[in-house]
Amino acid sequence: MNSHPHTTARVAAATKVLRGHGIAPPILMEGHDFHIERSAGTSVMKDFFHFDQNLAPPENVAKLLAKVHSSPISWYEPLKRKFLERDLTLKGILEPLPPYAPCWCLPWSGFDTGMPILGVETQILKRQKNFRIAC
Secondary structure (H helix, E strand, C coil): CCCCHHHHHHHHHHHHHHHHCCCCCCEEEECCCCEEECCCCCCCECCCCCECCCCCCHHHHHHHHHHHHCCCCCCHHHHHHHHHCCCHHHHHHHCCCCCCCHHHCHHHHCCCCCCCCCCCCCHHHHHCCCCCCCC
């Protein structure tokens, strides 16, 4: 995990909610600056973009995604406000946008750490001729 304090706070808050909904593994031991989780199992990925359907049947993936998407998202609001206070220009642009806007997808945006990612290139995007990211 990125050791930036904002990343650490975001991951801790999200994982706490996911643990509360039985999605993330429980913490077995905790210290001042570490914790140990129960193993969540082995990877079920065939490659970067696909699940191995023998290890992760689509119906099981669908059930897991339904649990993830039914988890509350209110945990993120205080962090989002804190992240936006770092750059008032960015705040003016992003703050009015709805929670479902793609710019809030943190793996792409990086706004929480002040290191925004301005371009994304993956194999999927390379195949899409008119792909655009818009907030």
